[in-house]
Each structure stands twice: as C-alpha cells, then as structure tokens.
Amino acid sequence: MGIYRSRVLPHIMNAAMKSKANEEIRARVCSDLEGSVVEIGFGSGLNVPYYPAAVHTVHAVEPATRSFEIAAERVEASHVEVHHTGLTGERLDLPAGTADAVLSTWTLCTIPDIVAALAEIRRVLKPGGLLHFVEHGIAPDSKTIRRQRRIEPISKPIFGGCHLTRDIPALLTDNGFAIHTIAAFQHAKEPRPFGWTFEGRACVA
Ligand SMILES: C[S@@+](CC[C@H](N)C(=O)[O-])C[C@H]1O[C@@H](n2cnc3c(N)ncnc32)[C@H](O)[C@@H]1O
Numbered sequence: 001m002g003i004y005r006s007r008v009l010p011h012i013m014n015a016a017m018k019s020k021a022n023e024e025i026r027a028r029v030c031s032d033l034e035g036s037v038v039e040i041g042f043g044s045g046l047n048v049p050y051y052p053a054a055v056h057t058v059h060a061v062e063p064a065t066r067s068f069e070i071a072a073e074r075v076e077a078s079h080v081e082v083h084h085t086g087l088t089g090e091r092l093d094l095p096a097g098t099a100d101a102v103l104s105t106w107t108l109c110t111i112p113d114i115v116a117a118l119a120e121i122r123r124v125l126k127p128g129g130l131l132h133f134v135e136h137g138i139a140p141d142s143k144t145i146r147r148q149r150r151i152e153p154i155s156k157p158i159f160g161g162c163h164l165t166r167d168i169p170a171l172l173t174d175n176g177f178a179i180h181t182i183a184a185f186q187h188a189k190e191p192r193p194f195g196w197t198f199e200g201r202a203c204v205a
Pocket residue numbers: 013017040041042043044046047061062063064067087088089090104105106107110111112160
C-alpha cells in the first residue's frame with residue numbers, strides 16, 4: 001500500500017464520510033444490530049456511535065491501519081469491545097458461523113475481490129444472521145451509467161479503488177444471498193454518479 005492510500009486517504013475518507021446525511025443512514029443501518037458483529041471496511045469508526053446497546057463485540061476488518069488509529073477516540077467512547085480482527089474482507093480470520101451480523105457501509109464498492117469477500121461474509125454469519133449494508137453503485141438510468149463509466153477510471157485511484165458501477169443487489173443475489181429488505185435512492189448530498197444508493201439487509205439464501 002503506497003503512502004497516499006496508507007497515510008493520506010484515511011484522513012480524506014474520515015472527513016468525507018462524516019456528513020449529516022450519512023449519519024442518518026448509519027443510524028438506520030446499525031439500528032437493529034446485536035451480539036457479535038463483523039464490520040467490513042471499518043474505516044475510521046464512523047459507525048461506532050451508532051452501535052446499539054445490544055451489540056457487545058465488533059470484529060473490525062480494515063486494511064488501512066491509519067484509519068483504525070483515527071477511530072481510537074470513537075472506540076474508547078463506546079460501550080462495545082472493538083477488535084481489529086483482520087485486514088481484508090476477502091479473508092476473514094474468524095471461525096464459520098460465529099457472527100450475529102455483518103455490517104458494510106460504503107465498502108462493497110471498494111473491495112477488489114468482491115466475490116471472495118461475499119463468500120467470507122456468508123461463511124462467518126450464523127444461520128439467520130443478516131448482512132446490514134449501505135452501498136453506492138450502478139445507477140438506474142443509462143445516461144448516469146454512461147457518466148459513471150467515464151468517471152470511474154479517473155475516480156477509482158483517487159478514492160482507494162472505489163467502483164462506481166457495481167450492481168450491488170445483483171452481486172448479492174448472484175453470490176448466495178437473498179435480499180431481506182432493500183431501498184434504492186439518490187443520496188441527498190452526493191452527485192448522481194456517486195450517489196445512487198442501496199440500503200438494506202440480506203441473508204444467506
Ligand atoms: C469508502 S470507505 C468506507 C469506510 C467506512 N465503512 C465508512 O462507512 O465510513 C471504504 C473502506 O473500505 C476499506 N477497504 C478497502 N479494501 C478493503 C478490503 N479488501 N477489505 C475490507 N475493507 C477494505 C478502505 O480502507 C476503507 O476504509
């Protein structure tokens with residue numbers, strides 16, 4: 001990982017992902033988490049204030065150790081035990097069937113081997129456990145999709161490998177998940193190519 005990704009990008013992401021609009025979404029996505037949770041792409045811990053009282057442990061998976069350092073104050077202020085369990089979603093250092101839930105907020109766009117990561121999420125979830133997600137991805141209209149395809153090669157290296165055109169619902173259903181609930185909407189504060197959003201819960205099919 002180069003200096004930009006390891007030392008600079010974590011600060012940019014911490015500032016960029018902190019918006020009021022995101023806070024409202026984080027509160028909804030985290031609202032019914034409980035027990036032992038695996039958070040993929042933990043970043044700078046911006047979800048930590050929204051972990052409900054019913055969560056006792058979070059296994060935080062995050063490749064940028066600087067982001068994990070930025071999260072320290074949020075983690076210290078929380079009632080939840082947060083363990084930095086691993087570096088990448090593609091290989092979770094956790095036994096099968098042990099997570100009550102997996103949380104992913106704006107991360108499935110970035111993980112390079114998304115198929116491997118989804119297989120790992122399925123593996124660690126307990127029977128009946130849910131993947132709680134909010135992700136941006138491919139827009140519903142062809143004009144925006146064309147803009148996303150033009151912008152993606154430029155924005156991807158700037159934003160740490162973030163894809164603009166991942167079809168999140170299709171990736172989930174093609175990789176062994178059933179959609180439990182989903183809402184698709186334009187994010188209030190993001191330009192359209194970056195802001196088409198999928199929020200919901202999925203379970204192992
Ligand atoms: C847009 S940020 C979102 C961070 C955080 N989830 C949030 O809501 O603020 C994407 C995150 O995915 C992380 N990431 C990148 N590659 C990853 C991988 N292979 N496995 C897990 N996380 C990854 C990045 O380091 C970054 O923290």
